[in-house]
Amino acid sequence: xxxxxxxxxxxxxxxxxxxxxxxxxxxxxxxxxxxxxxxxxxxxxxxxxxxxxxxxxxxxxxxxxxxxxxxxxxxxxxxxxxxxxxxxxxxxxxxxxxxxxxxxxxxxxxxxxxxxxxxxxxxxxxxxxxxxxxxxxxxxxxxxxxxxxxxxxxxxxxxxxxxxxxxxxxxxxxxxxxxxxxxxxxxxxxxxxxxxxxxxxxxxxxxxxxxxxxxxxxxxxxxxxxxxxxxxxxxxxxxxxxxxxxxxxxxxxxxxxxxxxxxxxxxxxxxxxxxxxxxxxxxxxxxxxxxxxxxxxxxxxxxxxxxxxxxxxxxxxxxxxxxxxxxxxxxxxxxxxxxxxxxxxxxxxxxxxxxxxxxxxxxxxxxxxxxxxxxxxxxxxxxxxxxxxxxxxxxxxxxxxxxxxxxxxxxxxxxxxxxxxxxxxxxxxxxxxxxxxxxxxxxxxxxxxxxxxxxxxxxxxxxxxxxxxxxxxxxxxxxxxxxxxxxxxxxxxxxxxxxxxxxxxxxxxxxxxxxxxxxxxxxxxxxxxxxxxxxxxxxxxxxxxxxxxxxxxxxxxxxxxxxxxxxxxxxxxxxxxxxxxxxxxxxxxxxxxxxxxxxxxxxxxxxxxxxxxxxxxxxxxxxxxxxxxxxxxxxxxxxxxxxxxxxxxxxxxxxxxxxxxxxxxxxxxxxxxxxxxxxxxxxxxxxxxxxxxxxxxxxxxxxxxxxxxxxxxxxxxxxxxx
Numbered sequence: 001x002x003x004x005x006x007x008x009x010x011x012x013x014x015x016x017x018x019x020x021x022x023x024x025x026x027x028x029x030x031x032x033x034x035x036x037x038x039x040x041x042x043x044x045x046x047x048x049x050x051x052x053x054x055x056x057x058x059x060x061x062x063x064x065x066x067x068x069x070x071x072x073x074x075x076x077x078x079x080x081x082x083x084x085x086x087x088x089x090x091x092x093x094x095x096x097x098x099x100x101x102x103x104x105x106x107x108x109x110x111x112x113x114x115x116x117x118x119x120x121x122x123x124x125x126x127x128x129x130x131x132x133x134x135x136x137x138x139x140x141x142x143x144x145x146x147x148x149x150x151x152x153x154x155x156x157x158x159x160x161x162x163x164x165x166x167x168x169x170x171x172x173x174x175x176x177x178x179x180x181x182x183x184x185x186x187x188x189x190x191x192x193x194x195x196x197x198x199x200x201x202x203x204x205x206x207x208x209x210x211x212x213x214x215x216x217x218x219x220x221x222x223x224x225x226x227x228x229x230x231x232x233x234x235x236x237x238x239x240x241x242x243x244x245x246x247x248x249x250x251x252x253x254x255x256x257x258x259x260x261x262x263x264x265x266x267x268x269x270x271x272x273x274x275x276x277x278x279x280x281x282x283x284x285x286x287x288x289x290x291x292x293x294x295x296x297x298x299x300x301x302x303x304x305x306x307x308x309x310x311x312x313x314x315x316x317x318x319x320x321x322x323x324x325x326x327x328x329x330x331x332x333x334x335x336x337x338x339x340x341x342x343x344x345x346x347x348x349x350x351x352x353x354x355x356x357x358x359x360x361x362x363x364x365x366x367x368x369x370x371x372x373x374x375x376x377x378x379x380x381x382x383x384x385x386x387x388x389x390x391x392x393x394x395x396x397x398x399x400x401x402x403x404x405x406x407x408x409x410x411x412x413x414x415x416x417x418x419x420x421x422x423x424x425x426x427x428x429x430x431x432x433x434x435x436x437x438x439x440x441x442x443x444x445x446x447x448x449x450x451x452x453x454x455x456x457x458x459x460x461x462x463x464x465x466x467x468x469x470x471x472x473x474x475x476x477x478x479x480x481x482x483x484x485x486x487x488x489x490x491x492x493x494x495x496x497x498x499x500x501x502x503x504x505x506x507x508x509x510x511x512x513x514x515x516x517x518x519x520x521x522x523x524x525x526x527x528x529x530x531x532x533x534x535x536x537x538x539x540x541x542x543x544x545x546x547x548x549x550x551x552x553x554x555x556x557x558x559x560x561x562x563x564x565x566x567x568x569x570x571x572x573x574x575x576x577x578x579x580x581x582x583x584x585x586x587x588x589x590x591x592x593x594x595x596x597x598x599x600x601x602x603x604x605x606x607x608x609x610x611x612x613x614x615x616x617x618x619x620x621x622x623x624x625x626x627x628x629x630x631x632x633x634x635x636x637x638x639x640x641x642x643x644x645x646x647x648x649x650x651x652x653x654x655x656x657x658x659x660x661x662x663x664x665x666x667x668x669x670x671x672x673x674x675x676x677x678x679x680x681x682x683x684x685x686x687x688x689x690x691x692x693x694x695x696x697x698x699x700x701x702x703x704x705x706x707x708x709x710x711x712x713x714x715x716x717x718x719x720x721x722x
Contacts, residue, residue, distance in 0.1 A: 050063070050067055050069055050151045051127070051151070051170075052067070052124070052127075052151040052152075052153050052168050052170040053065065053067045053151070053153045053157070053168075054160070054356070054398060054400075054411075055160055055341060055343075055356050055358065055396070055398060056308065056341075056343040056354065056356050056398075060503075061449070061452075061453060061454075061455050061503070061504060061505075062409065062447065062449075062455075063447070064409070064411055064445035064446060064447035064455075064457035064458070064459055065153065065154070065155050065445065065457065065459055065499060065501070066092070066153070066154040066155055066499075066501060066503070066520060066522055066555070067151070067152070067153050067154075068090050068091070068151075068152045068153075068154070068520075069149060069150070069151050069152075070086060070087060070089070070090065070149060070150040070151075070152065071149050072147065072148050072149055072174060074086075074089065075144070075147070076662075076671065076717075077628050077630070077658060077660040077662075077671060077673040077715070078658065078673075078675075078715075079187060079189070079675060079677070079713050079715070080144040080145050080187070080195075081100065081101060081144070081187075081193070081195065081216075081218070082097060082100065082101040082102075082103050082139075082144070083095060083101075083103045083105065083139060083142070083144070084097055084103055085144065086144050086147070086150060087105075087150065087152065087169075088612065088614075088632060088634075089559075089569050089571065089612065089614050089632075090152050090154075090571075091520065091555050091556065091557030091571035091572075091573065091612070092107060092108070092154050092522070092555035092557075092571075092573050093105065093106070093107055093152065093154070094106040094107075094573070094606070094607065094610055094636075096605070096686060096687045096688065097686045097687060097707060097708070098259075098686065098687040098705050099220050099221070099222060099225040099227070099259070099260065099705075100218050100220055100225065100227035100257065101139065101140070101216075101227065101229075101257075102257065102259075102687075103139065104118070104605075104687065105118050105121055105169070106166070106605070106606065107120075107121055107154050107155070107166040107167045108154070108155065108166060108167075108524060108526060108551060108553060108575075109166075109526070109528075109549075109551050109575070109577050109603055109606055110165050110166025110167070110465070111166055112603070112604070112605040112606055112690065113531075113532055113533060113534050113543070113690070114534075115534055115536075115541050115689055115690065117136055117137055117138045117139075118131070118136075118137040118138070118139065119135055119136065119137075119163075119465075119468065120135065120163070120164070120165055120166040120465055121137075121164065121166040121167050121168065121169060122135075122137075122157065122161045122162070122163065122164035122167070122168040122169070123137040123139065123168075123169055123171075124168065124169070124170040124171070125141070125142060125170070125171045125173075125249075125251075126170075126171070126172060126173050126235070126247075126249055126294070126296075127170060127296065127312065128249065128292075128294045128296075128312060128314050129314075129337065129362065130142070131162075131163065132333075132335070132362070132364055132390060132468075133162065133362045133363070133364060133390040133391060133392035133419060134163065134390050134392075134419065134421060134466060134467070134468040134469050135162065135163030135164075135465065135466065135468055136468040136469070136470060138288075140229070140253055140255055140288055140290075141231065141251055141253045141290060141292070142171050143212060143214050143231050143233055143251075145185055145195070145197065145199075145212075145214055146173060146174055146199060146210075146212045146214070146233055147171055147172060147173065147174060148172050148173060148174030148175060148176055149172045149174075150169065150170065150171050150172065151168075151169070151170040151172065152167065152168075152169050152170075153167045153168045153169075154166075154167045154522075154555070155167055155459075155497065155499055155524065156443065156461050156462075156463045156495065156497035156499075156526075158415065158441040158443075158461070158462065158463045158464045158465070159396065159398075159413040159414050159415050159441050159442060159443035159461055159462075160396050160398065160413055160415060161415075162360065162362075162392055162394050162415075162417050162419070163464070163465050163466060164465075165463030165464065165465045165493075165495050165497070173210065173233065173235050173249075174199075174210070175208060175210055175235060175237060177201045177203060177208070177210075178203055179203055179721045179722060180201060180202045180203050180721070180722040181199075181200070181201050181719055181720060181721045181722065182198065182199070182200045182201075182719075182720050183198065183199040183200070183717065183718065183719040183720070184196075184197075184198050184717070184718045185197055185198070185199070185214075185715070185716075185717045186715065186716050186717075187713060187714070187715040188713065188714055188715075189711060189712055189713030189714070190221075190711040190712050190713070191218065191219055191220055191221050191711060192217065192218065192219040193217075193218045193711075193713060194215075194216070194217045194218075195214065195215070195216045195217075195218075196214070196215055197212060197213045197214035197215060198212065198213055199211070199212045200212070206238060206239045206240075207236070207237065207238045207239070208235075208236070208237045208238075209234075209235070209236050210233070210234070210235040210236075211232075211233070211234050212231075212232070212233045212234075213230070213231070213232050213233075214229070214230075214231045215229070215230055215231075216228065216229040216231075220260070221273060221708050221709055221711065222260040222273045222274070222275055222706070223260060223273075223274070223275045223280070224258050224259070224260045224261075224275045224279055224280045224283075224284075225258060225259070225260040225275070226256075226257075226258045227255070227256070227257045227258070228255060228256045228257075229253070229254070229255035229256075230252075230253070230254045230255070231251065231252070231253050231255075232251060232252040232253075233250070233251045234248075234249070234250045234251070235247065235248070235249050235250075236248040236249075241299070243299055243300045243301060243305065244297070244298065244299040244300075245296075245297070245298050245299075246295075246296070246297050247295070247296040247297075247298075248293070248294070248295055249292075249293070249294040249295075249296070249314075250291070250292065250293045250294070251291070251292055252290070252291045253288060253289065253290045253291075254288070254289050255287070255288050256285065256286070256287050256288075257285060257286050258283070258284070258285040259279055259284045259285060259286070260275035260276060260279055260280075260705075261275060261276030261278065261279030261284060261702070261705075262276060262687075262689040262692060262702035262703060262704055262705050263276060263702060263704045263705070263706075264699060264700050264701065264702055264703075264704070265647065265699055265701075265703070265704065266699060266700075267704075268685075268704045268706065272683055272704075272706040273706055273709070276702065278325045278539065279325075281325075281375065282323060282324070282325045282326070282373050282375070282376060283323060283373075283375065283376025283377075284323050284324065284325065285322065285323055285376070286320065286321070286322040287320065287321045287322070288318070288319070288320050289318070289319040289320075290316060290317065290318040290319065290320075291316065291317050292314065292315070292316035292317075292335075293314065293315060293316075294312065294313065294314035294315075295312070295313045295314070296310070296311075296312045297310065297311050297312075298310040304345070305345075306344065306345040306346065307342075307343070307344050307345075308341075308342070308343040308344075309341070309342050309343075310339070310340075310341045310342075311338070311339070311340050311341075312338060312339040312340075313337070313338045314335075314336070314337050314338070315334075315335060315336045315337075316333075316334075316335040316336075317332075317333070317334055317335070318331075318332065318333040318334075318335070318366075319331075319332055320332075320333070323373050323376060324373065324539065324540070325373070325539050326372065326373055327370045327371070327372065327373050327383060328370065328371045328372065328373045328374075328377070328378045328379065329368065329369070329370045330367075330368070330369045330370075330371075330378075331366065331367075331368045331369075332366040332367055332368075333364055333365075333366040334364070334365055334366050335362070335363070335364045336362075336363050337360070337361055337362035337363065338360075338361050339358060339359070339360050339361075340358055340359050341356065341357070341358035342356070342357055342358065343355070343356040344356075348401060351401060351402045351403070351405065352401075352402040353399065353400070353401045353402070354399070354400045355397070355398070355399045356397065356398045356399075357395075357396065357397040357398075358395075358396055358397075359393075359394070359395050359396075360392070360393070360394040360395075360396070361391075361392070361393050361394075362390075362391070362392045363389075363390070363391045363392075364388075364389070364390040364391075365387070365388065365389045365390070366387070366388060367385070367386065367387050367388075367426075368384075368385075368386045368387070368388055369382070369384065369385045369386070370382075370383040370384045370385075371383055382427075384425070384427065385425075385426040385427050386423055386424060386425055386426060386485060387422075387423075387424045387426060388421075388422070388423050388469055389420070389421070389422040389423075389424075389434075390419070390420070390421050390422075390469060391419070391420045392417060392418070392419045392420075393417070393418050394415055394416065394417045394418075395415065395416050396413070396414065396415040396416075397413065397414055397415075398411065398412070398413035398414075399411070399412050399413070406449065407448060407449050408446065408447070408448050408449075409446070409447040409448075409449075410444075410445075410446055411443075411444070411445040411446075411447065411459075412442070412443070412444050412445075413442070413443050413444075413461075414440060414441065414442040414443065415440070415441050416438070416439070416440045416441075417437075417438060417439060417441075417464060418436070418437075418438040419436070419437045419438070419466050420434060420435075420436050420437075421434060421435050421437075421466075421469050421472060421486065422434035422435075423469070423472075423485040423486050424485070425485050431483060431484050431485050432484075432485065433484035433485050433486040433488070434486065435472060435486055435488075437466045437492050439464045439492070439494070441461065441462045441463065441464045442461060442462060443459060443460070443461025443462070443497075444459065444460055444461065445457060445458065445459035445460075445461075446458050446459075450502075450504075451504070453504050453505040453506065453507075454502070454503070454504030454505070454506065455502070455503060455504060456501070456502045457499075457500075457501055457502075457503075458498075458499065458500045458501070459497075459498070459499045460496075460497065460498050460499075461497050462494065462495065462496060462497070463493075463494065463495035463496075463497055463526075463528075464492060464494060464495075465492060465493045465494075465495070465532070466492040467487075467490050467491075467492065467532055467543060470541075471490065471532060471534075471543040472486045472487050472490060472543075473485075473486075473487065473542065473543075474486055474487045474488075475487070475537070475540075475542045477585055477593075487542075487543070489544075489545075490532065490543055490544060490545055491530045491545055492530065492532075493528055493529065493530050493531045493532050493545070494528070494529045494530060495526050495527060495528045495529070496526065496527045497524070497525075497526045498524065498525045498526070499522060499523070499524045500522070500523045500524075501520060501521060501522035501523070502519075502520070502521050503519065503520035503521070503522075504518075504519065504520075505517070505518050505519075506519070512563075512564075513562055513563060514560055514561070514562055515561050515564075516560065516561050517558055517559065517560040517561075518558070518559045518560075519556075519557065519558040519559070520555070520556065520557050520558075521554075521555075521556045522554065522555040522556070523553075523554055524551075524552070524553055524554075524555070525550075525551070525552045525553075526550075526551040526552075527548065527549070527550055527551075527580075528548065528549040528550075528551065529547070529548050530545040530546070530547070530548075531545065531546040531548075531549045532544075532545060533545070533546050533584075533643065533690075533691065534690050534691055535584075535586075535643075535690075535691035535694055536689065536691060536692040536693055536694070536702075537693070537694065537695055538693070538695070539693075539702075544584060546579055546581075546582040546584070546598070546643075547579075547580070547581035547582050547583070548579070548580040548581045548582070549577065549578070549579050549580065549582075549603060550577070550578055550579075550580050551575070551576075551577045551603070552575075552576045552577075553573065553574055553575040553576060553577070554572075554573070554574045555571075555572075555573050556571070556572050556573070557569070557570065557571040557572075558570050558571075565617065565618045565619060565620070566615070566616065566617050566618075567614075567615075567616040567617075567618075568614070568615055568616075569612070569613070569614035569615075569616075570612070570613060571610075571611070571612040571613075572609075572610070572611050572612075573609075573610040573611075574608065574609060574610075575606055575607070575608055575610075576608065577602060577603035577606050578600055578601065578602055578603065579598050579599060579600065579601050579602075579603065579643070580599065580600075581599060582597065582598040582599060582601070582643065583595060583596065583597045583598070583599075584596060584598065584643070586644075586694045596644070598643045598644065598645075601640075601643060601644070601645045602640050602645055603640075604639060604640040604641055604642055604643060604645075604688065604690050604691070605639055605640075605641070605688045605690050606639060607636040607637045607638070607639050607651075608637045608638075609635070609636070609637040610634075610635070610636050610637070611634070611635040611636075612632070612633075612634050612635075613632065613633050613634075614630065614631070614632040615630070615631045615632070616628070616629070616630050617629040617630075621661065624663055624664050624665055625661060625662070625663050625664075626661070626662045626664070627659070627660065627661050627662070628658075628659065628660045628661075628662065628673070629657075629658075629659050630656075630657065630658045630659075630675075631655065631656070631657050632655065632656050632657075633653065633654065633655035633656070634652075634653070634654060634655075635651070635652070635653045636651065636652055637651045638650060638651050639685075639688060641688050641689075641690065641691075641692075641701075641703040641704075642690065642691045642692070642694070642701070642703070643691055646698055647698065647701070647703060649684075649685040649688065649704075650684070650685075652682060652684030652685070652707070653682060654678045654679075654680065654682045654684060654707070655678070655679050655680060656675065656676065656677050656678065656679065657675060657676050657679055658673060658674070658675030658676075659673065659674060659675070660672060660673030660674070660715075661673075666721075667720060667721050667722075668718065668719060668720045668721065669717070669718075669719040669721075670716075670717070670718055670719075671715070671716070671717040671718075671719075672714075672715070672716050672717075673714070673715045674712070674713070674714045674715075675712070675713055675714075676710065676711070676712050677708060677710065677711050677712075677713070678707070678708060678709060678710045678711070679710060680710070681709055681710035683706065683707075683709075684706070684707045685704050685705070685706065685707065686705055686706055686707030686708065687705040687707075688703055688704070688705075689702055689703050689704070689705065690703075
């Protein structure tokens with residue numbers, strides 16, 4: 001870490017002579033219509049626009065918290081099989097992979113409680129929620145091969161989005177084409193990996209149409225770990241006026257994923273890639289069909305577009321069947337939702353002021369039925385028949401005021417959420433229950449621009465994260481002995497979040513080495529009250545609250561250009577997450593219930609040290625032909641597997657390499673790439689099943705799922721532009 005800080009200080013010192021010149025360049029840019037290509041490129045890099053962090057369009061440098069944009073360039077050549085392939089260079093984002101596209105996203109400890117899907121982090125696709133009202137999210141419907149970019153906001157965003165104390169990730173479709181095109185993609189690799197499809201875009205004078213289809217087939221590196229997916233996307237945008245846009249978005253997914261299950265320590269040491277025998281015998285899997293359609297209308301008016309209005313509506317249908325070791329579930333979900341937002345930009349007390357306000361509504365309902373699992377088939381014995389419901393109504397606002405002209409900005413935001421979760425037992429109505437959760441979560445932040453391209457910021461806010469419908473499943477140790485359908489004891493987790501950071505771009509023009517750097521350095525401290533913790537009994541996951549957790553950490557990242565056409569990325573994250581107060585019922589070594597204190601224990605599934613190194617080279621091979629060479633490696637320190645801190649994983653290091661060529665002409669592009677994942681074939685734990693099987697003695701608890709071994713892949717993309 002000290003070397004990264006030293007490097008950052010050197011950049012700031014060496015670039016101090018150009019700060020004044022950069023400011024003059026910006027003023028000149030604002031006053032002249034014609035600028036050089038070099039200045040255009042520089043201004044574009046500095047003024048990258050995102051919308052996720054503030055609900056309205058802003059430059060990253062003007063947002064007083066950590067915002068990272070992954071550009072299309074970062075994953076054009078990649079394997080693009082799962083979210084880790086796309087988001088690997090985001091500092092502070094920790095991703096654990098189970099198999100195929102199954103991942104766990106974690107930001108500052110939020111997300112680690114999920115043993116399937118994503119929790120604590122709001123997931124959007126083109127601004128439309130993939131997350132449900134209770135915060136539960138699966139990433140099945142994200143087509144990583146059709147993205148134009150990803151916006152990642154790290155840290156508490158509960159003042160703008162529901163159930164988002166860890167941040168927001170917005171996957172953006174590639175709609176920036178100006179010419180019609182058709183593109184064919186194909187990826188093949190070990191373990192019968194094949195991912196292929198086509199993309200087509202039609203660009204008219206005032207319309208754009210984008211259609212894509214992707215088929216993925218992957219048997220996986222563990223038996224019973226196969227995955228098959230068909231994914232169809234369609235986006236249509238029209239511009240009814242110079243200041244208005246209307247966008248129609250739709251997707252359809254049909255997929256199957258089989259799960260090999262977690263292993264004990266002994267099983268992992270003997271053969272890390274064997275499946276859990278019960279997963280095979282019960283054919284534990286998930287089959288999904290879903291369709292979604294969305295509509296977005298956006299318009300602006302007034303001098304310099306000082307008023308902006310946006311309305312979003314969407315609906316979805318999901319049909320899912322999944323199995324456990326004893327049950328076969330059939331679940332239907334019907335979703336509808338809408339967002340209305342207004343932004344106004346005015347002068348207030350002679351200073352620039354921007355005010356945003358809006359309303360979100362999301363509703364989900366549908367039946368959930370379970371039968372006995374007969375060797376993976378639906379049995380004849382009906383076990384349960386329930387109707388689930390979720391609704392969330394949220395009202396939010398944000399105001400950013402320029403205190404010192406062009407220098408100091410004060411941001412205040414807040415959100416009120418009211419969430420209702422119900423579960424009706426159609427076989428025994430006395431068990432019907434529902435839970436209501438509501439809270440107002442404010443946040444305040446300051447952003448001081450040291451230069452036009454470097455800012456220091458700080459923020460303090462409250463986070464609000466409710467238990468999901470699945471996390472509310474009742475169990476025999478609750479206060480009503482599991483009588484009602486929903487757990488009456490589990491409470492939302494509330495957090496107090498402090499953040500202090502510096503970020504920006506620095507330039508060292510005239511130098512042949514280290515010409516520029518994009519950097520961020522962040523300190524955060526979060527106090528989480530009633531943290532929601534998973535634990536597993538007989539392969540069933542339940543949840544409870546820990547009294548209080550203290551999370552302190554540092555995130556740092558720098559991307560620089562040491563030489564022409566070479567990028568170096570260094571990311572380092574340090575965490576110190578401990579339970580301040582936490583007593584829970586668990587099983588002792590003889591299998592009897594006992595009250596145990598976990599005070600001062602470390603939070604599991606979070607490495608104390610996380611380091612990421614990426615080196616990219618883009619040599620010009622010949623006219624119209626560019627190359628790409630990427631070497632990246634990750635290091636993660638040991639992690640505890642449970643709240644007791646009785647077992648831990650070993651530290652791990654693995655590296656990947658990829659090489660490709662890109663031939664470009666007036667009408668078509670041809671990209672060929674080949675890569676090796678885990679080139680040193682290191683054995684490591686890719687995913688931790690937190691607090692698994694506490695009723696079992698040490699050594700028999702199923703915590704461990706291995707990361708992927710060394711494997712090869714090749715990709716070929718052909719793009720024809722009309």
